[in-house]
Amino acid sequence: MAATTTTTTAEFAAPLTAPRPVSLPEASSFLSDGQWAVLMALMDTVAPAICMQGSDAKDQDPATIYLPSSQYSETAAALRRASSPLDHPSELLEAYLAERPSDNPLFAQVLASVLSNLPPNKKRELRYLLSILSTRPGALILTATVTPLTSLSVQERLRVLNRWRISSLWAFRSLFKSITTLGKLSFIRSSATFCPLTGFPPVPAAWVADGGFNHQYEFLQFSRGPPAAVGGGANGEAPAVEVVADLVIVGSGCGAGVVANRVAREFGPAVKVLVLEKGRHFDASHYPLSQAAGLSNLFEAGGVVEADDGSVTVTAGSTFGGGGTVNWSASLQTQDFVRKEWAQGGKLSFFEGAEFQKCLESVWEVMGCSGDKLTPNHANRVLLDGAAKLGYHAKIVPQNCGNTEHDCGYCTLGCWRGEKKGPVNGWFPEAAKNGVQFVEGIQVERVLFEQKEGKKVARGVRGVWKPRDGGETVEVIIRANKVVVSCGTLWSPIVLMNSGLK
Template identity: 60%
Template structure:
């Protein structure tokens, strides 16, 4: 526990027993060789002939000495001043084949892919390992392991431009895997760019000394087949933003005799463990290692899965629900509460309790670029308040865990007071389902059951928690799964899933920007939030610049070109166009693993809004002097200012021979305000709008999942009633983003907390009503 630590002895975050997911992925040696051949194509070694340690053309891109020297010179322009020529050479030579860590993390990532999708990949790799299969899928008789680098690049680009969705998705799968795992395991990237994996000002900060229930195997069998049985009054499933406020409200308003237990399937990490390393953070803090894909591969979904949930890993944005969204929910969805003083009171209480701060924030380079560029173009930009306890919270590493303890989410904000008032906690407790009894013909929640996994030993024990009230707050992915597992047949469970689909634009600046410094998200541009006149459109924001978050979305034209682009990280910012989606998908239960599966593809309607946002971002970035503008859309060239007014890199992504060498991306500086440059930029924008952002090749991502247990005024229209009670049951509530009637349109943390506060107030009232009529009616 935190109270037992001598924090003064720590000079860097504690490992705290960090581990990756299991790595028994079931890939055969032959399948693995094919996969690693693709990884070595996505991230190849680059050497010149005199330094070659093996035959060129396979996992090594060979350059002449002059070409190699020019490439090193390009690295030097944007590298850390402390990077030596030895670091340049090591970075260029680094490749997956030589890295045990790369293989370890890759196996861990693949293990967390649903088994059905993993089997599809294994089958594909087996086919590619044969001459006949290779000919069908690549156009080459020889398997990829026998092909030179230039031919491998051609194969990937043929997949990218295929008429078949599934083939195009192969391009995205292979390139994304290579980029993601490289950024999590590279031994040279930090040295090259100067990125500090541990903030220079780091010091150990104490966390609240939580105590978590421990379980022992039962000495006698129970009705649940040998499970441990415990009792409480209210059990909360999940520990994210909704759960945090529910626990706090119950602890403060339900009365001292009401026992509350919070169950979290992930684990708690003390602040002295933060920020976690790039290698381990995704496995320990995020659902499925942070790389959940929709069934068709078009969307990558990121969700917190640790004590505190999304409140532990989000970017601190404290935005209240907008009036036009509240009006839609109140009028069109017939839920007048959302325009009531009571809802506003909950919003204000949440912000006041967390010390949500907007005044005196100092945006970093990326956020200032967005605000200043928007002002030049007449867009409306504003500072994004932070839930940071009235501090400025300049911590760009916070999505890897808040080492300062300033982010007042569940762990640092709501749970400490709840714990002091008697709320209990259990980590490692994966709830399967809600338990019901039939009482007078009604389905009455009586508790939950699940499997508890001991931290460290991994011992698993089934636990039954008997309770009078059950609040499911597992987020929009898991809450519907718990309800489905519980035998509820409401057809709306899992439906109406909103994801705020997001596209990306990267920019490289002449000046050094050190993008990891300062708060991640402290500005927003809202001028495009109502493109259809009905509240659907995009917001423009800066994104977290942790390498494993932003760099995998950069476009890939060839391995060498990607390495050169990534090397500019010290001079780079990445921005997002985040769409309030009109059209929805759904969540369902994987029939084998039981985990959430996502069926969602960005619609043409919503993608058009994303594209408009990307175009506006490009305009803002040019107005702010960006030297290079890279829409994260594979196959479309960047805009690069130059004395010859070139509208893109000399390297054509379709010219794989040039892409293999990636030595022709250098450009000259010049007067950027010439008429010809304006014309070139206008032509480039027109070409970009025509090229578009079609999935599955274009990366779409989601950090906001909403609506899968929708609130409704009538039982026929949703999953929960206006007080969060699950239709057709008693004593069962849902309190998280899954109850949203539609997409919130802003980062949903504050909205989740305010809705949870309202629902928890109702739980307190229901408990009081049960007590008032006597024990005979208490359930």
Template identity: 40%
Template sequence: MELAPAATTGPGAVDSEPLTRAQWDVFMSIMDTVISCRSDEPLNPSTVRRSETEYNKIVHDIRYETTLDTATVDAFLAEKPSEMPLFQDMVKRVLAGFPHDKLSTLGNVLSLMNNWATSFPVTGYLCSFPKLALENRIVVLHSWRNSSLASFRVLFKQLTTIAKHTYVRTSSLFSLVSGFPSAPSGWYSTESFPFDFKQLGPSREPVYLETDAIVVGSGCGAGVVARNIATAGHRVMVVDKSYHLPTFLLPLDHSEAFSHLFEQSGLLVSEDGSITVTSGSCFGGGGTVNYSASLQTQNTVREEWADKRGLTFFKSSEFQTCLDNVCKQMGVSDEYIRHNQGNSVLLEGGRKLGFTAKAVPQNTAGSEHYYGHCSLGCWRGEKQGPVNGWFPDAAKCGAEFREGFKVDRVLLSKRSGRQIAYGVTGTWIPRGCGDELAKAVTIKAKRVIISAGSLCSPIILKNSGLKANNTTPVPFWSDCRRAQNKHIGRNLHLHPITFVGGVFKEETRPWEGGILTSVVTSLDNLDGKGHGVRQAFYPYAYGLS
């Protein structure tokens, strides 16, 4: 019998239904359209009809070189989100995390679609959307995707993304058919560093604390800063709104991982629907859920920052020393890599085409680390992110850690005409508890470091009264509507990722082995200014794909 990580306690049920009953029926009919049934049954308006020949070919392709029986494949092809309780539970949690104005807008659209008299502007049919035959519902979704109106394109992107991501995370049959295991082969329990997360007791009275330096956030930047301050002999406190997951719980199962590890369950979509951002939201931040690939900042980027942005430090030898020191601390090297099938194919294919294909250094401190589930948590504790590579040293030097503490704003005072930070205030919620046990906490410090990530750090600054330029979009979780300083909330650049798949005759097991251990760089400077594309192998963690 194979061992597996212990189950975590998932988030509880949502406090209230995010949609009305009528809106929910329309929403689930959209989900059933995106994840539509396939069958060879006589024409049924709720299924996609396939001829017997087509259906048998689908079944044959799925069963190719597997031990799957026909009944399992039939059940898989007949799955409907509206008949999957776990799907519905998870999607309610996703909707509950929507900003109120966006959820209200979605509800209004769904209400229009539920009434034959008002559905035409949205669907093109004088009929309630759930009563349309599946083939007509598919036509509606395609019309949204190809619409000249951005609002319809955004609606299509958001709803189809929710449907597909939620389905693959909650369908036990998808895992069975794809062969993806819920736990890595050969898993066994390993020990984590014993962090001592300070508790604040049951009283609801406000709490006041004091330290030399407070670090808000626990991601990659926070890890480096906290270690440096603590090892220099100063008192440092690290706080994060999320919670720590020890290695014996990792990697998390897809059905629970995204609620515990990622911002907005991994479905954070831009206002215009053009890009979906996967951002870590757990103790260790992105360092817990990213891969072990460790590429130093390339010269073209450093030159652009220095020459065009005036940030000359990035061209200095001092910055290079910083990069080298970080890599040394994490044991970054390409000497211990064992490439899996996908990375090997990329290296071989790139070289055959005359491209520059090379191994990617890994932050695994001399370990081979042939484990492909690390985007859902590193169960071996070998990946030298904040939790394994930086915070233990800080803890040994006296650093304090507090989980479940959401910082609302920085405390500021005016000294000699300047605004000086002297602490933070926010809300602490004990692990496994709800808002009913929330406690107001104020922490005073000589130094305040906001390292809550590219998405959340500007929000804390705005909510602290530091003003943003009025051309800056104000994210939904911000309370601040004032505007002046153009830098807060700006200058964020995201690099888009697109996927290309391949079909092989041999078994590939793309979820096994090192993650992103190879890269092709021949096309990364298409404009002569350092902008282009790189090819890399993406691990088969299907909830992320």
């Protein structure tokens, strides 16, 4: 029979001297060796290696850009000015300029991780594009030369990218944006020199083990039952695991946190609440994650969710706590014109009333939202000063840091101090103490309905759970009296549409 158990975050025998390392998610391979070679040639063009021109042109690598000594010095000087006020040794500047994606194994891992999150149609399109670029007829159409892309020098490939950039055809401009965005993001996440060059070390200078609040969560586990010959799953597969709850919440972000906390505080363990999250939980001992691991593990599709036409790129959290785990703590109350639109356009008068304002202020108080103890960084200070000189009204955006002087600078990769009062640090700990249970790694496919007095009523959800160690997936059905779908702007509509709602 299928069963459920619980697991807790492991304890450590020795004190930590740095955040616990987190691996990149396993990437699925869908490109052939030839297609991958074309893609890496494009990546080497987006972030090309730049070196000083030597005396012997015969020794020059066609995959490297060589500049005369005077132009190279000007480039290094411009790079030094851009990284001011940091004073970097020349060796660091030269190493940064000489970096090339194809020389960096981590770049390939990051790139593969991002690509594995593409939807099936995008994967097909990418395979098709890379195959065309590897042929002479295809190269003629896309690059205006009969030479396959991998046989072009980096200078020739740069001219191809520039033609795509300025093309009168939307398809080429969109292709340019997609390829360059992919290359730049992968380079920044994997570069060995980018962090020291920008003065942003992988580990905060003030980092200490057990540096702040770190609630230890338990997550339900599921196991597959034996194949069922009668009354089980299709083709003799194991039947779905069924769990019963009073309330099931799909998603673990900011909305889910408030709902779970409020219900648990009001009713306690008498009402069984289950919170479902398709991402994973990493406790504060892992934070902040590295750029590569953080964006791949904490964000939807590795941090690159792009519109079909390439016009918009969206960044969304996909981890326990959702956007509340990876945002920069900024907390804004719903603006009046939005509330008016909801109330009048959507005929929801509640949002313009005093009761909704009371709800906002209650949430504000729990999270300790304030700007009183915040010191703006240089960029924000310039914005505030500029606004004042222009006569614009501007003020510090409040942050949900529990009224503390929060200046970690790494919150988008996980708050190691535990001061950011999002769902994980602000709402779920009390909910857990009052009996709320949690599941990570479960992808909810649809809401289940039943007919009641001629109406369609939600009575649970169906999804697929994947264990953290990558074992066999388990189909799970949660039967519940109430269902809350709160899995973000990207996924809530998908779950509802998959459930037959329009």
